[in-house]
Amino acid sequence: MTYEPVIGLEIHAQLTTQSKMFCGCSTKFEQAPNSSICPVCLGLPGVLPVVNKKAVEYGMLTALALNCRIVPHNIFARKNYFYPDLPKGYQVSQYEQPLAQKGFVQLEINGRSQRIGINRVHLEEDAGKLLHQNSKDNKVSWVDFNRTGIPLMEIVSEPDIFSAEAAKAFMVKLRDIMAYIGVCDCNMEEGSLRCDANVSIRRVGEKELGVKAEVKNMNSFRFLQRALEYEIERQVAELEAGGRIIQETRLWDEAKGITVSMRSKEEAHDYRYFPEPDLVPVMVEEGWVERLSKTLPELPDEKRTRFISQYQLPAYDAGVLTSSRELADYFENCAKLFAEYKMLSNWIMGELLRELKQQGVDIKRCPVNPENLANMLKLIQQGVISGKIAKQVFEEMYRTGATAQDIVKAKGLEQITDTQQILSIIDQVIQQNPDSVAAYKAGKTRIIGFLIGQVMQLSRGKANPQVLNKLLADRLKDQK
Ligand SMILES: [Zn+2]
Numbered sequence: 001m002t003y004e005p006v007i008g009l010e011i012h013a014q015l016t017t018q019s020k021m022f023c024g025c026s027t028k029f030e031q032a033p034n035s036s037i038c039p040v041c042l043g044l045p046g047v048l049p050v051v052n053k054k055a056v057e058y059g060m061l062t063a064l065a066l067n068c069r070i071v072p073h074n075i076f077a078r079k080n081y082f083y084p085d086l087p088k089g090y091q092v093s094q095y096e097q098p099l100a101q102k103g104f105v106q107l108e109i110n111g112r113s114q115r116i117g118i119n120r121v122h123l124e125e126d127a128g129k130l131l132h133q134n135s136k137d138n139k140v141s142w143v144d145f146n147r148t149g150i151p152l153m154e155i156v157s158e159p160d161i162f163s164a165e166a167a168k169a170f171m172v173k174l175r176d177i178m179a180y181i182g183v184c185d186c187n188m189e190e191g192s193l194r195c196d197a198n199v200s201i202r203r204v205g206e207k208e209l210g211v212k213a214e215v216k217n218m219n220s221f222r223f224l225q226r227a228l229e230y231e232i233e234r235q236v237a238e239l240e241a242g243g244r245i246i247q248e249t250r251l252w253d254e255a256k257g258i259t260v261s262m263r264s265k266e267e268a269h270d271y272r273y274f275p276e277p278d279l280v281p282v283m284v285e286e287g288w289v290e291r292l293s294k295t296l297p298e299l300p301d302e303k304r305t306r307f308i309s310q311y312q313l314p315a316y317d318a319g320v321l322t323s324s325r326e327l328a329d330y331f332e333n334c335a336k337l338f339a340e341y342k343m344l345s346n347w348i349m350g351e352l353l354r355e356l357k358q359q360g361v362d363i364k365r366c367p368v369n370p371e372n373l374a375n376m377l378k379l380i381q382q383g384v385i386s387g388k389i390a391k392q393v394f395e396e397m398y399r400t401g402a403t404a405q406d407i408v409k410a411k412g413l414e415q416i417t418d419t420q421q422i423l424s425i426i427d428q429v430i431q432q433n434p435d436s437v438a439a440y441k442a443g444k445t446r447i448i449g450f451l452i453g454q455v456m457q458l459s460r461g462k463a464n465p466q467v468l469n470k471l472l473a474d475r476l477k478d479q480k
Helices: 053-065 164-181 221-240 286-295 300-311 315-321 325-335 341-359 370-381 387-400 404-411 419-432 434-441 445-458 465-478
Strands: 003-014 077-080 090-093 100-109 112-125 129-134 139-144 151-157 193-203 213-218 248-253 258-264
Touching: 003 164, 003 221, 053 100, 053 112, 053 151, 053 164, 053 286, 090 112, 100 164, 112 164, 164 193, 164 221, 164 300, 193 221, 213 221, 213 258, 221 248, 221 258, 300 315, 300 325, 315 325, 315 341, 325 341, 325 370, 341 370, 341 387, 370 387, 370 404, 387 404, 419 434, 419 445, 419 465, 434 445, 434 465, 445 465
Parallel strands: 213 248
Antiparallel strands: 003 151, 003 193, 077 090, 100 112, 112 151, 129 139, 193 213, 248 258
16 A cells, blocks of 8 residues: 655744844844843733744745735734743734745755745744753753744644655755845754644545644754654654544654654643734735835745756756855856856855865855855966866865965966967977887887876976877877
8 A cells, every 4th residue: 555745834034133023022042042032032911022023024925925915914923831941821823814825835846846835834933942950969950031932933844744855855955045034044054943743644545634733842954854854754754554643733853763652632722822912913014015025035946947048057956056155156256256156056056065065164254265166266277277186276265364375386387378488398308308209209109198297297297188198199209
C-alpha cells in the first residue's frame, strides 16, 4: 500500500521592529533578564496596549510579497491559556479577521514548479521564557519576561506540501523573502524564525485528509526535513501495523532523531478566542496598501529572472548570486565595473564564496571590495597576469585588503608577453641544452615539453604560455 504525506506549515517570524507589539519596550536580544519590561507587556490590570504601526506595516509588506489579500478591517483577539511564562492568562493574537489571507508562493521542486497556498498572515505577541535550574538540592524555574510582547508574525500555509523536501524548500523560500524585505533577521539560532508542522498521511488517490499530528521545536532547515521524514515514516508504520494516528502535539528530539508525544492537540475552542476589548480594529485604507507596495524591494524570484536576462547568466549562477540581497548587490556593483559577467560570476561563486565560507565571514564584511575584484579581473583580461597567478593575487587581496595592482607590482607578478624578452630566455635555454635540441631535431618532438618547462622556470612562471609555445616552436624550426 502506498501513502502520501500531507503537510501544512506554521511559521513564526520575529519582526525586526525597535519596540514591542503593544508597548515601547526595546526588542533587543540578550539584555539582562527582566530589564525590558513594563506594566503593558506584563499584562498588569488596568493597562492599555497600543498597536505598533511598524509591526503592522512589516506584516502587510510580507503579506503583499506572498500575494495575499490584506483584510481591510482586521482585529486582535485574546487567545486564553495560562502558562508560567504568560501569567496574564492570554496571548494577544489574531483569529477570525487576521491581517491578510489567501496568498501563495511559487516553488521549484525537482525542476517542477508548484504553487503552495498561504492560508493567512497574522500578528501576535510572544510569551516569556522559562529557564529551569535542576541541581541536586535546588530545583527552581526562572522566568524572563524580556520576550513577552515581542512582535511575531505567523504565516500559515495551506496543506499543499507533499514531502519533507518540499516543506524545507517552502521554508527556505519564506526565509529568503523575509530577509529580502528586511522584516525579520531570520536568525534561527536565536529563535527569530521557528516552524511547526501539521503532518498527516493518506492513501495515494484519496481526497480526504488523515488525522494530523503537529510537530514542534524545529529550529533549523535540516531539523525540519529530518523531523518530517521521521514523522511520515512513523505514521505509515503505525497504520501498516493496524494502529491509528491520534491527534496530538509532538516534539522533535534532535539528539535521538525522533518525535515524541507531548500532549493531545488543542482545538481552537479550547482557547475561547474573543476580540481583544482594549485594542481598536486596524482599518487598512487602500492608499496605505498602495504606498507600502511601492516600497517593496525586488524579490528573490524577480531578481533571479532579471540576472538571467540582463547578465546572460545560467540559471544556476543567477540562483546562487541572488540567494541574498547583499550578495546580489555585490555582484551588481562589480558588474558596473567589469562587463564579462560569466567570468565575474565564476570568481564570485568560486574563489570569493569559498574564502568567505572557510573564514565564516558574511558577504557584508567581505575584505575584497567590488572595485578591487573588478580591477583584478581587468588585469587578467588585459593579459597582465595569468589566471593561475590571479588566484595567488586574490588570496593576498583577501588577506591584506591591498589592491591587485599593488600586489602584482610588489611581487613582480606581471605576465611577460614581450616577444624579445621571451626570445632571449628561449635562446638561453637552447644554448644550455644542446642535447635536447639535437634530440628534438632527430625527431623526438615530445622533448619540447621539457624545453618549455625550462623557459617557464627561468621566467618564474610569468612567460605568457601561448606566446612562448609559438616562439619556441619557430625557433627550433630555424635551428635546422
Ligand atoms: Zn513593555
